[in-house]
Amino acid sequence: MTDHTDAQLHDQASHERGASHERGHDPADPSTSLDEDNRLLPGFVSQVCDALDAGDDEAAYDLVEPLHPADIADLFELIERDYRGPLARAITDLLGADVLTELNDYVRDDVIDALPAAQVAELAGQLETDDAVAIIEEMEEADQRAVLAELEPADRAAIVDALSFPEESAGRLMQRDLVAVPEHMNVGQLIDYLREHADLTTEFWEIFIVDAKHRPVGTCQLSWILRTPRHIALADVMKRDQTLIPTDMDQEEVALRFQKYGLISAAVTDGAGRLVGQITVDDIIHIVQEEAGEDMFRLSGAGDGDINQPLRETYTARVRWLIVNLGTALVASTVIGVFGAAIEQMVALAILMPIVAGVGGNAGTQTLAVTVRAMATNQLTESNTRRAIIREMKIALMNGATIAVIAGVATALWFQDPHLGLVIAAAMQCNILLAGFAGVFIPVTLERLNQDPAVSSSIFVTMTTDSMGFFAFLGLAVVSGLVAF
Template sequence: MTDPSDAQLHDHAPHDAMDASTSLDEDNRLLPGFVSQVCDALDEGDDEAVYDLVEPLHPADIADLFELVEREYRGPLARAITDLLGADVLTELNDYVRDDVIDALPAAQVAELAGQLETDDAVAIIEEMEEADQRAVLAELEPADRAAIVDALSFPEESAGRLMQRDLVAVPEHMNVGQLIDYLREHADLTTEFWEIFIVDPQHRPVGTCQLSWILRTPRHIALADVMKRDQTLIPTDMDQEEVALRFQKYALISAAVIDGAGRLVGQITVDDIIHIVQEEAGEDILRMSGAGDGDINEPIRQSYSSRVRWLIANLGTALVASSIIALFGGAIEQLVALAVLMPIVASVGGNAGTQTMAVAVRALAMNQLTQSNTRRIIARELRIAVLNGATVAVLTGAGTALVFADAMLGGVIALAILVNIIIAGMAGVIVPVTLDRLEQDPAVASSVFVTMITDSMGFLAFLGLAVASGLASF
């Protein structure tokens, strides 16, 4: 398979003056008027006008156009621009938008586009299709491309096997530099984009790597075994893509060999793929913490509703715990209205403190910075921070309450309640994600529900309980 050059994919080269003034604003975004022109031409069924409007656009801008128009226009737009819809446009599309575009194209055209992509990009397109559509597209592919994609689909989703590229350069260790250079020049079918050359033994197991810069600066007679780097990071095909990204970050890798269960070289992963994974995983964790599902503005409404409403219902259930605690102190609240006024402050401050700690803990877990080796130290660290934060906010809130309500006892009660709640929030913010992680549950998904329940419940219990204990009110 071949892949469009990075320059073609990502270089937003400036258009000529006329094109920029009619289609793009000063920030290189498509103008609303231009998008409306395209939609009007589609409404009129004037495919020629649509083609003429879209033709001057960069592939990345064509992808933006697909994402800006309403869903019902995407199919007609794809059919109208024909050859302008290339593999370089597909790779720029949002996943949901790409599905809409692919659904509108015949299997033969999808197969042609997939054949222009690297295996990992082609798999990303085909894996989301219905089984019948998959079979139709695979049947149209060249045998070599079809075999590579079918093999990739056999690996688990979000694994190194799905992510890896099959196109690489691997040579035996008995070669010298001159033989390698001649081999690269004589074989036109080799991949044209690579940074490292993999050295393999007779069983095709990687034994080292050579950077291109080393090859270019080394005399021809020197054996590869004398210049290759034997220490390398090997990626198993079943490794989760998030762990792969951590390996690249930790060891500052540009590319890495992917091996099968027998240790044989079967592919490579390059840093450009990892950048995408890092962005995807980071955004995914943030959205999961909020219960917003994929959080994609192109996600179908039904899916967005389904992913969000279940967490809102879960939050409703946990909120009932806090409400039941308030109900226990209903008599005290009736006697002293100030308690009702001040309760939200205690819960809000505790909730924010818990969210801060939880975000730090979830990120540390995702980055492998928080492990069993340092869990106690991190908990102790967050406890000290919680005590400092709690003392600061407690003093300010207590003093302000005492002045506003002319009641020093009430000021002391809320100050102590806030101190207690922030300490509890700090502990919950780190212990809950760690516990979920130890139970092999995603801490980004469920942590917020439990942390919110703990901070609200404990905040109300501490404040109202202290108010009763101090004699400010009674049950």
């Protein structure tokens, strides 16, 4: 579409919106659309939905127009899924790249599905390559082809190249827009180069220095360039030590490198060592948040933990772990069944059993949470696994002794039975000690088997502490002569 046609359409849209004001549609006042915490008011959200229900796109546009892009993104996430498509079509020229980058992944898919391929391509062209890839990679193959066909050749080539890398790899994450100059330049030549080339990326703080084969040999921060005399060679002021990121490196490992070395940006290289892109810390913050959230929800078996996730996907993610949990619960029930006759002889055993299992389960969960986080941040590796297990066993021994004394004394006083108090104290100590061991051993073992420890560790730890807690308590009651087997 030509620029002249775009201008005509924009003038026409402006005329129609002006007419809508004459018909009584007043634009939203930001002070009445947001509360004191800058959250959209329920009444404002309802107004927008009512306008969409009435088919009055002009009124919906006028309500949304004064909002900040981040607030428009919030609006899309707050309204029902059925309204997202109509709202996207009603506010097309307000729906810019700055709105798309703020949207939740599931909500963004709904919005993109409602837009024609040409508009999606226009939005993708406004985004950094990594953000554009994040949008296009979730589309169906036919939709991908349609959008790519509408893109400028340079943008299309960059996105197709990014899509050739594995998901969640540095190649997908990296930005192609960067500033790289040859190492033979001096500071004055670099400054002139930056001023004379208007097509360079507008946002950068670090300049990459490359050799004749386009391999990165150093970096220069803008602050160094501005404070250095023009005649000084870049080779004399550049920082030669770099952390280079291979294109096939997993994004979680990339985040760990940024965290470990305190990076702001890093060069991404291909198999031949050539500079092909960069990763910046703003992308890493997103990855850290995403990975931390994934691990947290996987520990609970809650899927993505996203309230915008489709119902079927949420159901599938949760129910399979509930089924597995049902199976592990049967193991604990089997242990109780073995000691059924002993429990019948003393009702107190049935009363106290859940306490032993529950406290052991909480102790195991504490250790598991610490272990999974340590593994995710590379604090726990093969070289210090044994030390970590011994440390957790010492903590469990101290915790177990404390809880055992409290539980034993309380039980002895409550049931007027010191023998029963000793049994529950010993069972508490045994189960908490086992919980400490299981909380480290199970996730470490799963990782050695190339399984994600955050996904299924909690189920196996809970099964262990429940079944062994019951077994220890009831077994000690029988062995000590408290009840007959």
